[in-house]
Amino acid sequence: MDFDDTPAERAFRTEVQAWLDQHVEPRYRTGAASIGIANVDNDSYGAECRAWQRRLFDGGWAGLTWSTDHGGRGAGIMEQLIFSQEQARFSVPVGLxxxxxxxxxxxxxxHGTEDQRKEHLRPILRGDEVWCQLFSEPNAGSDLTSLQTRAVRDGDVYVVNGQKVWTSYAQHAEWAILLARTGHPESGRLGITYLLCDMSMPGIEVRPLRQITGTAHFNEVFLTDVRIPVTDVVGEVDGGWTVARTTLGSERAMIGGLVNTLAIFDDLVALARQRVSNADPVVRQDLTRVFTNxxxxxxxxxxxxxxxxxxRMPGPEASVLKMMLSLQLQLIGSLGVRLEGASGALWSEFDGDHAVWQHRLCDQFAVRLGGGPDEVQRNIxxxxxxxLPREPASS
Ligand SMILES: Cc1cc2nc3c(=O)[nH]c(=O)nc-3n(C[C@H](O)[C@H](O)[C@H](O)COP(=O)(O)OP(=O)(O)OC[C@H]3O[C@@H](n4cnc5c(N)ncnc54)[C@H](O)[C@@H]3O)c2cc1C
Structure with missing residues (x-):
């Protein structure tokens, strides 16, 4: 594989850099893009994310690979990759x-119908629709096919009852993708339907869950007699697992590519120079590991x-990427706090660097679990x- 830009790619990169240099506000120019540090549960973060997405759309940088019919740019995957690499130099608010x-x-x-694409793709790119993912339940996480939320057909609607949990950004979302059981209780992956759910409908209650980092990134969501039109089914009734696999593969790939840890490495080196002797062999070794990873x-x-x-849809390589990122974030968080010495035990917005390393240490657990835990990626x-032989299936 050739890692150098072709002349066309170099020209595109220059164009992206010029646009970002002109449009990224000074407050997003500090440090590398990072998850976990933003306070996602306040309204100003929501407004910032919507404004950034709208700015991307207006500039012609949203949905680079999506067709122009859907509000995208109709560009190739290399352009998307170049844009993501350049955007990751900044801490722009993309979370929501x-x-x-x-x-x-x-x-x-x-998998969507033409009507579903028309209704949602452009509003997503314009920054008008925040979505959340109503998949996990108290008794269905890694073993998602045992989910119990029920959808029963009643004329032109499905009536949905159940509870979801760990739903990121549900407190901000206009819409959700929802998995519900339409088959009999033991139907496993063969009785699941994939639905689009308008979060403003009666019967939906969102309760934020506060994490160790102090923010409420995710929520519990209770669904009581929520009436979803049959036109909001994606794919086949009872065939939602096929659709869900597309979503889950995209999720792993997305999580794996979320953080530019090379930029964090630079921050770690700066911290090491400030706090410890250059000659400390253990620190040098750990820094080398972070760089190699x-x-x-x-x-x-x-x-x-x-x-x-x-x-090709993301396959096992997405699992490898996600596992590798988990290991890397574990190492980064613990090394950063260790380098801070005694002040690494402080956790206050008033300490010099806003507890960035402490946040990273605590937030790495989110990446290790979200999108499927490390152990499940190892199974894949x-x-x-x-x-190797398959794990015994539950259904
Ligand atoms: C930050 C974050 C955001 C999330 N956002 C969302 C969201 O927006 N929407 C959503 O639907 N879900 C979301 N989730 C939920 C996430 O997908 C689940 O946490 C994940 O699938 C694991 O499920 P669980 O938490 O029920 O853990 P479990 O499935 O109960 O697993 C617990 C532990 O058991 C072990 N284990 C389980 N199964 C196996 C196995 N087959 N082999 C070996 N070991 C195993 C592992 O050690 C695992 O860590 C989020 C989670 C996090 C942490």
Missing amino acids: FLVAVNMVGPTLIV ARLLEFLGYRLQTSLSQG VAERVLG
């Missing part, structure tokens, strides 16, 4: 649109993008890459 742009859009493009993540990202550019790699 991660689900909509990276998971809902790609799923509707593959960051480069590996970069190359794994290229591999994933290559398969996407060849029209064991079965689909190494050819």
Whole structure:
């Protein structure tokens, strides 16, 4: 694989850099893009995310690979990759649109009806629709096919009852993708339907859950007699698992590519220079590991993008990428706090760097679990890459 830009790609990169340099506000120019540090549960963060998405849309940078009919640019995967790389140099607020742009859009493009695409794709890109993902339940996380939320047909609607949990950004969302059981209780993956759910409908209650980092990134969502039109079914009734696999593959790829850890490496080096002797061999060794991992993540990202550019959905390579990012964030968080020495134990917005390393240390658990825990990714790699025997299926 050739890692250098072609002349056309170089020209595109220059154009992107010029646009970002002109449009990224000074407050987003500090440090690398990072998840977990933003206070996602306040209204100003919501407004900032919507404003940034709208700015991307107006500038012609939203949905680079989506067709122009849907408000995108009709560009190739390399342009998308270049744009993401350049945008990751800044801490622009993208959080609230991660689900909509990276998971809902790609799923509707593959499985949605023309009406569903018309109704949602352009509003997503314009920053008008925040989406959340109503998949996980108290008793269905890794083993998602055992979900119990029920959808029963009543004329032109499905009546939905159940409880979801860990729903990121539900407190901000206008719409949700929802998995519900339409088959009999033991029907496993063969009795699940994928629905689009308007979050303003009666019967939906959102309760934020506060995390160790102090923010409420995710929520519990209770659904009581929620009436969803049959036109909001995506794919086949009882065939929602096929649709969900597209969403879940996109989620892993998205999470794996979320953080530019090379930029965080630079911050770690600066911290090390400030706090410890250059000659400390253990610190030097850990910094080398962070750098090596960051480069590996970069190359794994290229591999994933290559398969996407060849029209293949993210497969086990997305699991490898996500696992690698988990390991990397674990290392970064613990090294950062260790380098701070005694002040690493402080947790206050008034300490010099706003507890960035403490946040990173605590927030790495989110990446290790969200989108499926490390152990489940290892199972996927064991079965689909190494050819080891399959885990016994629950259904
Ligand atoms: C930050 C964050 C955001 C999230 N956002 C959303 C969202 O927006 N929407 C949504 O629907 N869900 C969301 N989730 C939920 C996420 O998808 C689940 O946490 C994940 O699927 C794991 O499910 P669980 O938490 O029920 O853990 P469980 O499935 O109960 O697993 C707990 C532990 O058991 C072990 N384990 C489980 N199964 C296996 C196995 N087969 N082999 C080996 N070990 C196993 C692992 O150690 C695992 O960590 C989010 C989670 C996090 C952390």
